[in-house]
Amino acid sequence: MRLNNKTIRSYLFYSFLIFxxxxxxxxxxxxxxxxxxxxxxxxxxxxxxxxxxxxxxxQDELTAWSKLDxxxxxxxxxxxxxxxxxxxxxxxxxxxxxxxxxxxxxxxxVGGKMYRLVISSSLIENDDLLSSILLVxxxxxxxxxxxxxxxxxxxxxxxxxxxxxxxxxxxxFELNKQTNLSFLSSTTDEFNELNKAIGNLFSRSSExxxxxxxxxxxxxxxxxxxxxxxQSKLELLMQTSPLSExxxxxxxxxxxxxxxxxKLNKSxxxxxxxxxxxxxxxxxxxxxxxxxxxxxxxxxxxxEKNIVINGDFPERVVVRVNPVLIEILIGxxxxxxxxxxxxxxxxxxxxxxxxxxxxxTGASVPLPDKVFDRFYKQTGQAGTEDSTGLGLAIVKNxxxxxxxTISYAFIEGRHIFRLDFHNGSARQGAGS
Amino acid sequence: MKILxxxxxxELMKSMATYLKSENFVCEEAPDYATxxxxxxxxxxxxxxxxxxxxxxxxxxxxxxxxxxxxxxxVIVISAKNSISDRIQGLNLGADDYLTKPFxxxxxxxxxxxxxxxxxxxxxxxxxxxELTIDLTAKSVTVHRTPVELTRKEYDLLVYLAYNxxxxxxKNAIAEHLSGxxxxxxxxxxxxxxxxxNLKRKLQQAGCSEYIRSxxxxxxxxxx
Numbered sequence: 001m002r003l004n005n006k007t008i009r010s011y012l013f014y015s016f017l018i019f020x021x022x023x024x025x026x027x028x029x030x031x032x033x034x035x036x037x038x039x040x041x042x043x044x045x046x047x048x049x050x051x052x053x054x055x056x057x058x059q060d061e062l063t064a065w066s067k068l069d070x071x072x073x074x075x076x077x078x079x080x081x082x083x084x085x086x087x088x089x090x091x092x093x094x095x096x097x098x099x100x101x102x103x104x105x106x107x108x109x110v111g112g113k114m115y116r117l118v119i120s121s122s123l124i125e126n127d128d129l130l131s132s133i134l135l136v137x138x139x140x141x142x143x144x145x146x147x148x149x150x151x152x153x154x155x156x157x158x159x160x161x162x163x164x165x166x167x168x169x170x171x172x173f174e175l176n177k178q179t180n181l182s183f184l185s186s187t188t189d190e191f192n193e194l195n196k197a198i199g200n201l202f203s204r205s206s207e208x209x210x211x212x213x214x215x216x217x218x219x220x221x222x223x224x225x226x227x228x229x230x231q232s233k234l235e236l237l238m239q240t241s242p243l244s245e246x247x248x249x250x251x252x253x254x255x256x257x258x259x260x261x262x263k264l265n266k267s268x269x270x271x272x273x274x275x276x277x278x279x280x281x282x283x284x285x286x287x288x289x290x291x292x293x294x295x296x297x298x299x300x301x302x303x304e305k306n307i308v309i310n311g312d313f314p315e316r317v318v319v320r321v322n323p324v325l326i327e328i329l330i331g332x333x334x335x336x337x338x339x340x341x342x343x344x345x346x347x348x349x350x351x352x353x354x355x356x357x358x359x360x361t362g363a364s365v366p367l368p369d370k371v372f373d374r375f376y377k378q379t380g381q382a383g384t385e386d387s388t389g390l391g392l393a394i395v396k397n398x399x400x401x402x403x404x405t406i407s408y409a410f411i412e413g414r415h416i417f418r419l420d421f422h423n424g425s426a427r428q429g430a431g432s
Numbered sequence: 433m434k435i436l437x438x439x440x441x442x443e444l445m446k447s448m449a450t451y452l453k454s455e456n457f458v459c460e461e462a463p464d465y466a467t468x469x470x471x472x473x474x475x476x477x478x479x480x481x482x483x484x485x486x487x488x489x490x491x492x493x494x495x496x497x498x499x500x501x502x503x504x505x506x507v508i509v510i511s512a513k514n515s516i517s518d519r520i521q522g523l524n525l526g527a528d529d530y531l532t533k534p535f536x537x538x539x540x541x542x543x544x545x546x547x548x549x550x551x552x553x554x555x556x557x558x559x560x561x562x563e564l565t566i567d568l569t570a571k572s573v574t575v576h577r578t579p580v581e582l583t584r585k586e587y588d589l590l591v592y593l594a595y596n597x598x599x600x601x602x603k604n605a606i607a608e609h610l611s612g613x614x615x616x617x618x619x620x621x622x623x624x625x626x627x628x629x630n631l632k633r634k635l636q637q638a639g640c641s642e643y644i645r646s647x648x649x650x651x652x653x654x655x656x
Contacts, residue, residue, distance in 0.1 A: 224512040225441050228534030232447030235537045238600040238651060239454070248648035252602075255650070259604045262534055300585075300611075300623040324516065 004156045008149060015145040026137055027130070034126045035102065039085050042104040045119050046083065050108060062110050073118040081107045081116060092122065099124050162186040166198055173202055175209045217272040223265050231258055260388070267390035270328070271374075274397045279322040287330070287356055287421075288313030291349050294331050298338060305343050312350040319421045321402060329398045332391045333358050333417055339387070340415075356419040366410030372396040433548060434458045436477045438468040438494070439510070440487050448481065451537040452544070454599075465489035469497060477505045478551070479544050482527070484511040484518065495525035506547040510535070536605035542595040559594050561656045564640050566594055575638035585610055586631045589624075593644060593654035602651040628652065 056062050066074040083106040092099040100123040108117045162184040169181045181202065183195040234255050238248075273279065288311075295309050302309050319326065337347045337360035345361035370376050375389040399406045405420040435457045439445040442463070449459045460477075462468035465488045472480070472494060480498075484491045491509070498505060508529045509522040519530045528547045531540060549557045549568060559566040565574045571587060573580045582590065592609050593601065606628075607621035632644055645653045 221512055224533045225444065228512075229441060229443045229447065231534045232444060232451070232537050235602065235605070236447055236450055238602060238647075239451075243600075243647070245648045248650040252648070252650040255602050255604055304622050304626070 004153065004160060007156065008152060011152060012145075012149065015148070019141055019145065022141065023134065023138060027134055030130050030133055034130060035087075035123075038102045038121055038123065038126065039104075042085060042102065042119055042121060043083075046104050046106050046117070049117065049119075050106075053108060053110060056110055059111060059113070062115070071120050073120070075116045075118075077107065077114050077116045080114060081105070087123070088120075090120070092124075095124070100127065159188065162188070162191040162195065166191070166195055169202075170198060175205060213272055213275055216268060217276065220265050220269040220272065227258065227262050227265060231255075231262070234258060264388045264390070267388050267394060271390065271394055271397055274325065274394070274401060277401075279325050282320050282322055284318050285321050285323055285326050287317040287319065287326075288315075288351055290327065290330060291334075291351075291356070294327070294334050295349065297331075298334055301335075301338050302347070305338070305341060305345065307338060307341050307343075307345045307347060309347045309349065312348070315351040315353055315355075317351050317354060317356065317421060319402075325398050325401070329395055329419070330356065330358075332395050333419070336391055337362075337415075337417075354421045356421070358417045358419075359414050361413065362415050364413060367408060367415065371408065372406075433478045434460070434475070435544065436460050436462060436468070436471055436475075436480045436505075438462045438465075438481060438486070438491060439483045440464060440485075441483075447537065448540065451541065455541055457544075465491070465494070468494055472497060472503065472505070473501065476503065478548050479506040479508060481540070481544075482507055482509050484509060484513070484522075492522060492525055495522070495527060499526055504551070506544075506551050508540075508543055508547060536602070536608065538592070538596045538599060538601045538605045539609055541599075542592055542609070545595050559591075561594070561597075561643065562641070564635070564643065566591060575635065575640040578638060580634055580638045580640075582631065582634060585627050586634070589627055589631055590635075593652060597654045597656055600647050600651045600653050603649075606652065 056065065062074065066072050083104065085102070085104045088101050088103055089098045090101050091097070101120045102123055103118050103120040105116060105118045108115050165184040169183065173181065181199075183199060185195070186192055234251060237251055291311055291313065295311050298309065334347070334349070337358055340362045341347065341360055342362060347361075348357075348359040350357050350359075372392045372395070374393040376392075377387055377389040395406060398404075399419070403422060405418075405422065407418045407420070409416045409418070433456070435452055437445055437448050437452075437459055439448065439461075440463050445461055445463065449461060452459050460471060460475075462471055465486045468482075468486075468491075480494075482491045482494060495507060495509075498507065507527045508531055509527040510531045510533060511518055511522070512533045522530050528550070529543050531543060557568045559568065563576050565577075567573075568591065573582055573587065573590060588610060589606065592606065603624060604621065607624045610624060610627065611621075628644070628646075632642070635644075636642065643654050643656055645655050647653055
């Protein structure tokens, strides 16, 4: 649940509770106030009648007067009674139904005779008034709550905007991608501090990452010269005579090891260069044509193991990519398919929609998940002797750079690598 | 043949000089930009080996210097960086070839000979070893005046061996030379054995003496 909704939920609950509670409360308070007013006016009427009784002189006059006013009822009594106010439901001829009335009963004396005088007042108008007031009140309350919620929502949205921007920045932040993150400055101190803290964290991590990358690249570069010297000395050593078989064997071992070192170093350099975005130029590359060329190049190596390579490119796949990197990417996959193949094995290279599939025979067990890790090597397997363990790591890196998906499956004894170009969307990431 | 080696790494310079001197080149050494500039101004070389990163300047600038002085020395740029832009820049500035560190001395030697051949013989050049003749212009090989049909790789292999005659060339150097750009990707070098076998067989069938010798599985030698 979003932060905003969470606070609003509490407000909403409280407002609703108050809303429900105030309506009956309001009803009762208003009603008693109105009744009080009616009672006051009834008493006043009674008092006025009593004070004006002097103007009535005969029994007949009294009867006539009481008959004129429908709200007045007179009945003779023997004993004096006390004034009393009460509510009663009575049939109203006007509305032809029972209606609530408020009445006052009191004794009066006319011409020495005692009468019970009842003055009644219909409460029907009062009830109407009360319900109107309540309706208005409810509308006002409702509008108030809605308005509060709306304002709150709006203010929260604006208030929390810097927070959401910061959050999005953090989600988008990637160490190996140089992204320009802009924060929203706010008048809220906490958000400004948060932005500053996140910004510092980003720049510090990027700096460390950059330093590490630079270090790797520099280290690999610096290694080139001693490796070159070493190799040249080995070559000179080969020219010395007399040269015994034992010495030749040792030199040979050194030469092979040196070649491995050189290759390892080159792969490391390549990895750092990819990560440092040093392959910027992109062109449209047709995958089928590239594969055909690579298959032709690999012919010498495939022939050694008598491996048959089939190429089938019914789908034209064109990607916008750096030509060096795509060649390394597919070349590495193809080279692995040859290297880890069996004698008289086969390799199938084909295109599908936006996808390149490389299928090959090889070991009878599937490769583990960590096959894309750096320096991962399968121990004791043919072909690993002079492997750097970086080939697939480079593949993975290039895929990450261009947002390609590389997946591996082992189906019916065949190792299948699928390279999904995602509609050739090479522009992403490459240009940053 | 006079060669100038511009290289700040003493040990690498020594190795290069030793190898090239035994190929009967006259080698001069320049460990920095200033020395190299001085030497280039004063003398003319058949080939200059130019390291790009020098302690006191970019070696590529010497190429401009050569152009301004209208010098026609052959130049092979040597760089620790294997970047395409460097390579293109070097070649655009008038370098004849580009070599990335680390390299094999036999490869360097072959490149120097190729550069000199292109400059001095206007591309016309023939290598003759008794009955064996290699026409570098026509890219053809004859034994006792009879043409021998070789594949492109076999021809490249023979020329490489001939350029480095009487030297032991490691099998790694041969493999790298033959695979060229593919070496970056396809690193299995077993394939050279079959090429070597085929080449030797074809030459032998044409009546050529056995010049190519295997040296204890370490490498090969073209003995004449």
